[in-house]
Amino acid sequence: MAFSKPTTEQSSRYDDLEKMTTIELLTNINNEDKNVPLALEKAIPNIQKFVDITVSRMKEGGRLFYLGAGTSGRLGVLDASECPPTFGVSSDWIIGLIAGGDIALRRAVENAEDDPEQAWKDLLEFGINQKDVLLGIAASGTTPYVIGGLKMAKQHSVVTGGISCNENSPLTQEADFPIELIVGPEFVTGSTRMKAGTSQKLALNMISTAVMIKLGRVLGNKMVDMQLSNKKLTDRGVKMLMEELQIEEEIAKKLLSKHKNVREILDIFRTKLGQ
Structure with a gap:
């Protein structure tokens, strides 16, 4: 053709x-x-x-x-x-x-x-x-x-x-x-x-x-590897942690402030739970 x-x-x-x-x-x-x-x-x-x-x-x-x-x-x-x-x-x-x-x-x-x-x-x-x-x-x-x-x-x-x-x-x-x-x-x-x-x-x-x-850059339906480069994305990360781990907002904020990455926090908790 x-x-x-x-x-x-x-x-x-x-x-x-x-x-x-x-x-x-x-x-x-x-x-x-x-x-x-x-x-x-x-x-x-x-x-x-x-x-x-x-x-x-x-x-x-x-x-x-x-x-x-x-x-x-x-x-x-x-x-x-x-x-x-x-x-x-x-x-x-x-x-x-x-x-x-x-x-x-x-x-x-x-x-x-x-x-x-x-x-x-x-x-x-x-x-x-x-x-x-x-x-x-x-x-x-x-x-x-x-x-x-x-x-x-x-x-x-x-x-x-x-x-x-x-x-x-x-x-x-x-x-x-x-x-x-x-x-x-x-x-x-x-x-x-x-x-x-x-x-x-x-x-x-x-x-x-x-x-x-x-390539594994999404977990469930969440952007767990996103760069927390502004307040909107940081707030999104906090909400992800609250939903996935069933924790309070303040705890989620402290975890995110320390580790700077949603996936890392989820991996730590899953390792502790033997998942």
Whole structure:
């Protein structure tokens, strides 16, 4: 099956947007957004394959890299940056890279995504190797920066995955574990920061959360390894201890003040109880 005109570039199902009332604009955008979870549901079998290979590699000491440009790159960096505080892991477990470097998180860097050789140079700065997994993210599935990175990764025996929003795109063809999120044309033609971006964010949520759970970073349904970096998270930790250990709030606060980690406290109590 050849790669034809990408769905993400097809004309919107709506026209004369500037003539719509505010309620019409919001309602129509919402109607389009309803397609996103359905696209994710169809992709679950492929997401599962990618999660399982990633867990396998990370158990052997590997890391997960996200690679993208523009909105896709920002979403990857965002998801990677949220894993350490949420799951208490090192910042080098999941690493997000964006074309143009960190400056591109705030403003577009001209032509950064058009260089097919730069991604591998960026990855080499982190010592990417055969234990690692690389996930390319590109709504169009055609971004040279991402495609070039995946090609070089495969040449060096690095497992690759790809998230795109077009069928049979070059990214799909290049990735070992392709994930296609077919959400259809955007409300504003070609504006992939909308449905395509939302679908990518949801997929990354699913991937990183499932990986962290399978690597033991959640207990029951609690983020017991979270970094207690502010009052809200400290209060959450206190409530976890109160619920799990059936203790008073003051005791929970004293324990957390001493040990600084919910899991450590739970492990101590379970050891004492011989569980």
